[in-house]
Amino acid sequence: MKNPIIGLNKIFDNRIRLGIMSVLMVNEEINFNDLKQMLEVTDGNLATHLINLEDNGFIKVKKGFVGKKTNTTYSVTKAGEKAFTDHIAALENMIKGVK
């Protein structure tokens, strides 16, 4: 039998990073404030996890402007999508495996 834990990604151990990825999987693009509102986290906390995901190549960051205000939007990369679906599949396998 295949090891069910293969595919689990340590990066997604964190609840906030998992939340960010969940939101980005179903939204083409989302800005910092909307993300913050949905995940109910502080600016600093969210920023740290976003940087972590960006450094791992899982998300893309686009800096733009709305009027004079900066508007940073985030979207998921191909690599991020793959890592996340693998992670979910591994979680599902763990549950099936125990039954």
Added chain:
Amino acid sequence: MYFKVLFMNEQNQQTLDTLQDIKRMMERSSRFISLSGLSGIAAGICALVGAWFARNEFKPYYKSYDYRGGYAADDFQELKFRLLVIALSVLAAAWVSAFYFTWRKARHNKLPVWDLTAKRLTINMLIPLVAGGLFIMAMYQYNDWKFIAPACLIFYGLALVNASKYTLSDVRYLGLLQILVGLISTQFVGYGLYFWALGFGVLHIIYGFVMWWKYERNA
């Protein structure tokens, strides 16, 4: 062995929780889920009350029509204006009451009422709705009253079908039914108000009740 099973169960529960968290996050961030069934019922009641007022406006018009023995332009303009006032009042009352119940549900579930999903829902609903509204105003402008009620129903139905991608997917069926009622009513010119009351009144109330039964009864 016993300890191992216990450990596995606990871990299993954690994994399940995580998967449910992911699912909830995906749903919450892509659809506006606070739409309350009571909003539908309230909007339906507004529509029925409005239809009743509108019906009362027709009575003196036809009486005068019979009395004069024919069509009178000033009577028609008067009726037209009164019906427009009723229509706009119904629209305002329906929006306010629908918004109230949805706001209440969002607050109860501790969810923001005006977030990204609400904005998306509003924009995508407004596109067919505003186009339809302007089209109907043009018919009104040229005194083409025959297809005003069917157009209200059809454009509203299209707006709901479009909006259903951004909120509870059940809204799609309400939209399809509104379109159907609108199309049928094109074959019964002169009975527009009754079809209008059926679509905006009765269907809203039934839909609202079903939604409330399905999602909110136990909340």
